[in-house]
Amino acid sequence: MTLEEKLIHLRKEKGITQLELAEAVEVSRQAVSKWESGSATPSTEKLLGLSELYGVSVDYLLHDCDLKAGEIEPLPQKAGDDLKTSHGGTGKAAVRWFAIIVGFLILIILILIGVLYSNKSREEPIRIDEMAGEEVTGVPKIEFDLEW
Known part of the structure; x- marks a missing residue:
């Protein structure tokens, strides 16, 4: 009915x-x-x-x-009504909860992968006085007159 x-x-x-x-x-x-x-x-x-x-x-x-x-x-099930609960209603709530749980697990896995990847790519910082390079010479010294 x-x-x-x-x-x-x-x-x-x-x-x-x-x-x-x-x-x-x-x-x-x-x-x-x-x-x-x-x-x-x-x-x-x-x-x-x-x-x-x-x-x-x-x-x-x-x-x-x-x-x-x-x-x-x-009433007897119709084609496509494969998700039925014991009380005769549809299992939309169950499907919704399943999707939420799967999404949450995927989010946790992605966070863990991000944390592990960021720890592997982290290197020790290099101090500026330990950097290899050329000495800079011949740079003119500029002085400013701040009196008005």
């Missing part, structure tokens, strides 16, 4: 009109109509209100499932 179908089913089961639902969740009747036709989706705040009003979870509203004897049963 899609979100739109669930919204229609739950509203009719509760025996209320679109206008009464709109007043209960503080939106316009047109907004409820758009939700039920699938041309708009309720905000998170409104989904919370709908779940409280109907006595169902937001998870139930958002995920495709059928009603059987008042219980929620997930």
